[in-house]
Amino acid sequence: MRNLLSICMSMxxxxxxxxxxxxxxxxxxxxxxxxxxEWVHEIIITDEYQFKPLLEKTKSFSSIKVNHIYKHVFPxxxxxxxxxxxxxxxxxxxIKHSSPVATYHASVEESVPFIGGDKIRSHFxxxxxRLTGKGVKVGVIDTGVDYTHPDLRRNYKGGYDLVDGxxxxxxxxxxxxxxxxxxxxVAGIIAANxxxxxxxxEADIIGYRALxxxxxxxxxxxxxxxxxxxxxxxDVINLSLGNTINGPDWPTxxxxxxxxxxxxxxxxxxxxxxxxxxxxxxxGTSSKAxxxxxxTPPMTLPYITLGFADRKIQLQPLxxxxxxxxxxxxxxxxxxxxxxxxFPKVKNKIVLMERGQITFTEKAIRAFEAEAIAVxxxxxxxxxxxxxxxxxxxxxxxxxxxxxxxxxxxxxxSQNNVVKTSFQQVTDTIASFSSRGPVTHTWAIKPDVVAPxxxxxxxxxxxxxxxxxxxxAAPHVAGASAILKQAHPDWTPEQIKAxxxxxxxxxxxxxxxxxxxYEQGAGRIQLHEAIHSETLIYPGSFSAGMLxxxxxxxxxxxxxxxxxxxxEEKKYAFEVPKxxxxxxxxxxxxxxxxxxxxxxxTFAMDITPSIIGAGLHHGNLFLKEGKNRYHIPYMYVIxxxxxxxxxxxxxxxxxxxxxxxxxxxxxxxxxxxxIVLYNPDSLRFVTFLDWDRNVARGLVxxxxxxxxxxLSGIFKAVIFVRKAGKEDILETEISxxxxxxxxx
Numbered sequence: 001m002r003n004l005l006s007i008c009m010s011m012x013x014x015x016x017x018x019x020x021x022x023x024x025x026x027x028x029x030x031x032x033x034x035x036x037x038e039w040v041h042e043i044i045i046t047d048e049y050q051f052k053p054l055l056e057k058t059k060s061f062s063s064i065k066v067n068h069i070y071k072h073v074f075p076x077x078x079x080x081x082x083x084x085x086x087x088x089x090x091x092x093x094x095i096k097h098s099s100p101v102a103t104y105h106a107s108v109e110e111s112v113p114f115i116g117g118d119k120i121r122s123h124f125x126x127x128x129x130r131l132t133g134k135g136v137k138v139g140v141i142d143t144g145v146d147y148t149h150p151d152l153r154r155n156y157k158g159g160y161d162l163v164d165g166x167x168x169x170x171x172x173x174x175x176x177x178x179x180x181x182x183x184x185x186v187a188g189i190i191a192a193n194x195x196x197x198x199x200x201x202e203a204d205i206i207g208y209r210a211l212x213x214x215x216x217x218x219x220x221x222x223x224x225x226x227x228x229x230x231x232x233x234x235d236v237i238n239l240s241l242g243n244t245i246n247g248p249d250w251p252t253x254x255x256x257x258x259x260x261x262x263x264x265x266x267x268x269x270x271x272x273x274x275x276x277x278x279x280x281x282x283x284g285t286s287s288k289a290x291x292x293x294x295x296t297p298p299m300t301l302p303y304i305t306l307g308f309a310d311r312k313i314q315l316q317p318l319x320x321x322x323x324x325x326x327x328x329x330x331x332x333x334x335x336x337x338x339x340x341x342x343f344p345k346v347k348n349k350i351v352l353m354e355r356g357q358i359t360f361t362e363k364a365i366r367a368f369e370a371e372a373i374a375v376x377x378x379x380x381x382x383x384x385x386x387x388x389x390x391x392x393x394x395x396x397x398x399x400x401x402x403x404x405x406x407x408x409x410x411x412x413x414s415q416n417n418v419v420k421t422s423f424q425q426v427t428d429t430i431a432s433f434s435s436r437g438p439v440t441h442t443w444a445i446k447p448d449v450v451a452p453x454x455x456x457x458x459x460x461x462x463x464x465x466x467x468x469x470x471x472x473a474a475p476h477v478a479g480a481s482a483i484l485k486q487a488h489p490d491w492t493p494e495q496i497k498a499x500x501x502x503x504x505x506x507x508x509x510x511x512x513x514x515x516x517x518y519e520q521g522a523g524r525i526q527l528h529e530a531i532h533s534e535t536l537i538y539p540g541s542f543s544a545g546m547l548x549x550x551x552x553x554x555x556x557x558x559x560x561x562x563x564x565x566x567x568e569e570k571k572y573a574f575e576v577p578k579x580x581x582x583x584x585x586x587x588x589x590x591x592x593x594x595x596x597x598x599x600x601x602t603f604a605m606d607i608t609p610s611i612i613g614a615g616l617h618h619g620n621l622f623l624k625e626g627k628n629r630y631h632i633p634y635m636y637v638i639x640x641x642x643x644x645x646x647x648x649x650x651x652x653x654x655x656x657x658x659x660x661x662x663x664x665x666x667x668x669x670x671x672x673x674x675i676v677l678y679n680p681d682s683l684r685f686v687t688f689l690d691w692d693r694n695v696a697r698g699l700v701x702x703x704x705x706x707x708x709x710x711l712s713g714i715f716k717a718v719i720f721v722r723k724a725g726k727e728d729i730l731e732t733e734i735s736x737x738x739x740x741x742x743x744x
Contacts, residue, residue, distance in 0.1 A: 042086055042098050043078045043220060043251050050094025051075040057092060061085040068220055072230035072262065073255035078220045082655065083703070111189075111297040111452035115476055116528035117199045120483055123531065131531070133200025133482035138190055139234040139264075140475075141225040142183030142241065143215050144171040145207035146461040151194030152187055152205065159207030160228050162221045169209035171461055178213035181460035185467050186240045188459030189475035190482070196458060199479025199527070200486075206234055211241060219243075219252050222283075226255045230262050235485050238478035239268040240471035242281045244648055246667065248442045250282035253289075260288035265485065265493045267292060267478040269470035270447040271435030272386045277518065277616075278643045279435040280446045284470075290481070290497050291446045294431040294453025294473040295507065295524050300423050302398070306332070306408065307416040313408070315376070315398035316432070317455075318360060319388035319467050324396040324421065326350075330373055332417045334409050338363040347371040350419055352408055355380045355399075361389040364397045374398075378405020384432040386469045401432065428507045428524055430515050434470055437518035438543070438616070440647075440667040441697070443637045445541045445618075448497065448521040449504050451476035480527045487531050494538050495563065501540030502630050503529035506620070517541065517618045517633035534566035537623065537630055544636035547609045555586075556605045560632070562623070564593040574603070575622040575629075582611030607636065614639035640724035643667055649719050651734045658707045660736060662690075664719060669697040672722045677715040680733060686715060706736045713737070 046054050055077060058064045064081035079086060090098055112118060123131045137157070147156035147170070159169040172180040193201035208225040211217035222241065229237050237259060239252075247253070256266040266289035273279035274293075284291040302315045302324040317324055331349045338353040343366060351367040355377055367375045378400040379385050385399055400408070411417060431454050437446035453473030457466050477500065484496045491499070504523035507515050514520075522540055537560055544556040564570050573590035586604040593599045618635035644667070651662045666673070674691035678684060687709065690702055706712060714737070719730045 042080075042090075043076065043223070044090070044098050045074055045076040045096045045251075047094040047096055048075045054092060054094055058089065061089055064089060068224045068227075070223060070227045070255075072227050073223055073258040078223075111456055111476060112197065112199050112479075114297045114452055115199070115480065115525055117479070117483075119528045120531060121201075123487075129486070131483050131487055133191060133203030133479065133486055135204075136200065136236065136482040136485045137204045137206055137232075137234040138200070138478055138482050139206045139208055139225075139229040139232070139237040140183055140187050140190065141208045141210050141222060141229065141237060141239045142186050143180035143211045144169045144183045144209035145187045145205060146171050146181075146184040146459070147205075147207065149184060149188075149459050149461065151192040151196055151459050152184070155187075155191045155193055155201075155203065155205045157204040157206055159209070160225070161209040162224050162228070163209050163212040163217065169207035171209075172213045173461065175213045179461075180211070180213070180215050181465070182211075182215055182240070182467075182471065183207065183209070184460050185456075185458045185465065186238060186471060186475045188464075189456060189472060190238060190479040192459050196464065198458075199476055200482035203236075203479070203482040206232060217241075219250075222252050223255045226252075226259055230259055230264065234264060236265045236267065236478050236481045238475050239266070239283055240469075240474045242269055242271045242284055242470075244271070244273060244279070245282040245665065246278055246280055246285060246440050246643075246647060247282060247665070248285050248287060248439050248444065250285065252283040253286040256283050256286040256289040260286075260493045263493065265478075265481040265496050266290065267474050267481060269474040270437075272433045272469045272471075273383070274430075274434045274436050275383045275432050275519075277436045277438070278440065278647075280437045280439065281435060284435065284446060285439045285444075287442070287444060288493070290477055290500065291448050291521070292453075292470060292474040292477045293436075293447035293450040293520065294434040294468070294470045295450040295520075296426050296429050296431060296454045297452040297456075298425070298427045299455055301426050302326075303422050303424055304419050305422065306411050306420075307418050309411065309416060311407065312422075313400065313404045314432075315400065316384055316386070316468075318377075318397045318399055319386075319465075320392070321364075321389055321397040322392075322394065324374065324398055326374060326396070326421045329418050329420050332376075332408065332412055332419045334412050335367070338366050343370050345370075348373050350374045350376060352376045352378065352405065352412070354378055354405065355385065355387075360387050360397065361391050364389050364393055364395070365391065368393050368395050376400055376405070376408070378402055378408070386431075386433040388467075428505070429509075430507065430519055431468070431470075433468075434473075434519075436516075438635060438637075440643050443543045443546055443635065443641075445517045445521060445543060445633055445635055448540065449477060449500055450507070450520050450524050451480075477525060480525055480530065483527060484530060495536050498536040498538035498540050498563070499530040499533045500525050502535070502537050503533050506631060514620075516616075517620070517635055518616070522631065522633055534564070535570065535572075535625055535628065535630065536563040536565060537561070537632060538563070541633040544605055544607065544634065546637040546640075547607060549609050549614060549639055551609045553606055553608045556607060556636070557602060558605065558634075559600055559602050561598050561600050562591075562593055563598045564595060567595050569594050570625050572623055572625045575624060577619070577621065580612075582608040605636070609638045612638055616641060640668065640726070642726065645670065645721040645723045645726055645728040646673070646719060646730055649717075649730055649732065651717070651732075654703050658705050659703050660706060661701070661703050662734075663699060663701045664721075665699050666695060666697055666721060666723075668723050670695045670721045670723050672720075673700070674720055676718045676720070677711070677734075678718065680714055680716045683716065687711075689717065711736045 501522035
């Protein structure tokens, strides 16, 4: 298993755990001794003045090799070497932080007009140029760019390949099963200029290939790409990539913060792990970047109903599938995982299968060969998912949430299995797969905004294709940022972010209630309104942090900047929020801001936690100016929230014979955690692989020797973490065989 640590100001690794029901465990073993065996890859962040001496110091360790030197994002570098040497090196004074290398994967036509992109092209900048992004450099950090595509070749202005280490950031081609198209699709949404028109069709595209074959890469490569983009002085960077690490201080998030400080508008996707809370991942957790969730442009979506049951289920067609256009009633049949040798009789029926064990494509092919009429695949974890099939089939394939899939399976058993399809026009809903915030530890609101991310048609090598995900939403915002930069070249990244957030449209659910701020941020972007915004308010959202139930009445003071961009003096006034028990606002009286001037406004929230109660509390504060009404999302937390106490687990072969390694992330630390092994067949207790208590927040990384613990074969592993009265459990299988690596 490859690991990388980064030397940045403060970075931590998060994984997404799946809490299950309470588990009873045997008595705990004694606390383990510290294990000091071997290591693989790390990123090191140093004190500014110790950077060069520490870089030189690496030469005194025979196994340590420096992989990347970061010049701009922070003083630091990444190294590879024996764990014992790296651990010794990390004790050197001047090292501020280290983190493992994380793995990343690459998570128009109708959507561009929907955000106002078409209207803007008839507007002009101060130099009398049409607003098309002309002269603005947009860095696309992704799988590369097919710069030979007829819609992109005029916009492409060079780049760099961080995977192969050369000046040719072309998409991966000619590698069976590993070819990529993601970066080209993203680049087309930003700046396609041919058959398809992107948001900013005359912006310059600078390609940075940080993800290689199969769309996989590491935080080491992504940070190096950000560093290169800073060096190349791009105006905007787009990162439609991510992992499940919900931490504010992970290296890629900090690198984006630094890029923003250097004057670059940094845009990143929030992730495709929704709809649960706490699912936004790094770098979408960056405090200064613009984190983007996915909304739906105007489109018609299929829904199914079963018999007389009063339940309407939305279907999400998989990428690469034909549209779901079934008109008749069809019988629904369950086929388990789709792996059984005796596939059920499904001719002219809809097949329901659970996600897992084999690919979506393999499931669809099995159903097609059995003459099924359509395929439904339901998730094996909470929420829906955004997937794809890589072979054209004449039957539709769609995804479902775990809850909907299990309900359908239950209906099949009760003989209520006749499916009817209906269609509904939807607009401005939050996609179920779009990751939600807030951010652990800081309790910051993420995403910042949402943009169209469902069924987005854009460029791919040798053609065009619809894709969906927050990966498609982020480049809408990157393109919009390029337009704003052309229109207002003197605006800072903070001002551009404010313009997009302040003028965004707040979105409502079907029942008329607003989506929560940590679901939609400030809302769906409106480029036309952002361009013409004469008032900028930043930050565009705020968090008052965490309080505890026993706390007395607490005052939280908040500062915002009101920036009058117009040529006239403006008068502003806060709307008095509705009365809420336990919270009082101390807002300033109406105030004026002179033309082209800024004013820092301070106000206070008086919060009495014992009256309000535990949970995530949120709303919108409104500031009025003439006919304009601006909203500022806010939130605060009472008591330790219900975030997953364990955000993931990885297990794999170490660097020495008989040595295996594991990692897990504790977003709030742990009063106690342990890894219990069971026989996978009899479920009898075998041993504790590890156990500890009073563990600090952050990444836990250990090594175990299978011979010392007399372990061989495959085990069921139950990882438990307890913190603040909540216990979460993650169950998976791990193998102590040399050829297998398990992760969850």
